[in-house]
Amino acid sequence: MSSPGTGADITRQDANDILHKWVTESVKVQAAFVSGAKVNVFIIGLIRTVPDGRLAVVERDEVGGPAILFDPSLASGIKYGDNRAFSSTPRDLLAHGAPDMVAALVFTLVDGSQIALFEIAETP
DSSP: OOOOSSSOOOOHHHHHHHHHHHTTTTOOOEEEEETTOOHHHHHHEEEEOOOOEEEEEEESTTTTTTTEEOGGGGGEEEEEEEEETOOOOOHHHHHHHOOEEEEEEEETTTSEEEEEEEOOOOOO
8 A cells, every 4th residue: 555645635625726737738747656565656747637627648649559548536645745844855756857856746546546646846
């Protein structure tokens, strides 16, 4: 099972506001799905809405491409943290191409699995 982390609990409306901002501003995120069965899936891309109301994090806007789809309304808990709640990416990892994360939005589902969206810092 994953750690509850140091983020703060936030309301569904606050999470929706953050998601809306990230979607409309095309903010690049790293999405992670982590299950209690130790299944982990990661993808870097943009958040898109799909016709049935779910969200998708996609690498490219193409049918059949890699994606994580989820429904934030099914979350039993939501946490948010920014770079005050977690340390920045170490320089040696950044030098090898790791993204620098500035904020995280974590949705915990009823089965204990989590969908985490990490906002990636813009590079100058």
